[in-house]
Amino acid sequence: MAATGLVARFTLEVFVLEIVRAMELITILNHCHHHRGFVYQQDRFDPDKKFIEVVVRPREGSAAICSGCQQPAPGYDHLPERRFEFIPFWGILVFFLYRMRRVHCRNCGIVVEEVPWGDGKHQLTRAYMLFLARWARKLSWKETAEAFHTSWDQVCDAVEYVVHWGLEHRTLEPIRAIGVDEIQYAKGHKYLTLVYQIDQGLTRLLWVGKERTIESFQGFFTVIGDQLASQIEFVCSDMWQPYLAVIRQKCSQALHILDRFHIVAKMNKALDEVRAAESRKMAQEGHEPLLKKSRWCVLKRKENLTSQQKFRLRDLLRYNLQTVRAYLLKEDFQQFWEYNSPTWAGMFLDFWCYQTMRSRIEPMKKIARTLRAHRALMLNYFKARKQFSSGVVEGLNNKAKVTMRRSYGFRTFRILELALYHSLGKLPEPELTHEFF
Ligand SMILES: [Zn+2]
DSSP states (O other), rough: OOOHHHHHHHHHHHHHHHHHHHTTHHHHHHHHHHOTTEEEEEEEEEETTEEEEEEEEEEEOOOOOOOOOOEEEEEEEEEEEEEEEEEEEEEEEEEEEEEEEEEEEETTEEEEEOOTTTHHHHHHSSHHHHHHHHHHHHHHHHHHHHHHTTOOHHHHHHHHHHHHHHHHHOOOOOEEEEEEEEEEETTTEEEEEEEEOOOOOOOEEEEEEEEESHHHHHHHHHHHHHHHHOOOOEEOOOOHHHHHHHHHHHOOTTTTEEEEEHHHHHHHHHHHEEEEEEEHHHTTTTOOOTTTTTTHHHHHHGGGGHHHHHHHHHHHHHHHOOHHHHHHHHHHHGGGGGOSSHHHHHHHHHHHHHHTTTTTOHHHHHHHHHHHHHHHHHHHHHHHTTTOOHHHHHHHHHHHHHHHHHHHOOHHHHHHHHHHHHHSOOOOOOOOSSSSO
């Protein structure tokens, strides 16, 4: 078997070699990766036929470009030959060999020249970095590295290059609506602050901040500047105090809407506390385990229950339990979102809080107190005519979680930041004259 494999591999290499000879790799390169001022001079297989090297030379009589000011400048000397990795094909790696010139620039002094296919920092050519970065959006970084026989670090480098280019070249304005949310990225309460644009025609990740503090959220406003911040009309957030404080300070003109998803989540959490405590208490007192396996019956929306869960819920509702009363309060609150007028919604909210405060169920009372304290923000949801419901933010946050899982690698802030901008930032990409797919 091994021998057959070897023969097959050998035959394929000879075949590729023949094709490359017949088509002439340089002709292909001139067609799809041509740069004025430079010529592909010769190509050759390495002795093991694992890779092809293509020698690149400056075109006769064309001046080098200064990498400091992008102006032509007289040559100074040559640096030792460097290898730039190009997009591999048919399992064969391709390298450009080039001796970078240094120029004597009137403005910048003696600096290395600028070459159109790459830069001083990366071993990979721009085309290859863009190619890898595109795949890294579809596959995990690890899978991308495996697919193209390169390393995870090279993929990370490629993504970093594309993201930095995109951040430098993106257009921010106009931003009409933003949503801010936090996401946990490591054990031990490590959070990121994510700011999304949630305009109707454009949703994208605008900013990633470390931690979820006043300072981290303020970082976003530093990036966009006061002018843009003053044009934001809607801000959607949860009830996290530092966010509320920054929004008051930086976006006082905007209508601030509390995120519906977070309010529902808070209520579910309170209900779950009630259920767990009551269930424990009943067990301690030796009662029938009425609340066993009741968790999803009370937490899920009624329409999402399985028929068995529905049956179980109906059974449960017959008892005068705290859990049941808390459940009914939670279900009752769903009506709040269906109002159109802020006035009526406000009256409903007041009545619901009044009832809940008399329920003697502490976790629910806590919710009522919170809602009362944020009454004005709650009602902004209706003033915005529900056009920026939190569904958008929640959807984006779910995508962010998927991205975090896929980038694996190291859970450092820098890597996550790159991965998130890359998949959710809708950043512009450097353009190539040819699409390599
Ligand atoms: Zn210069």
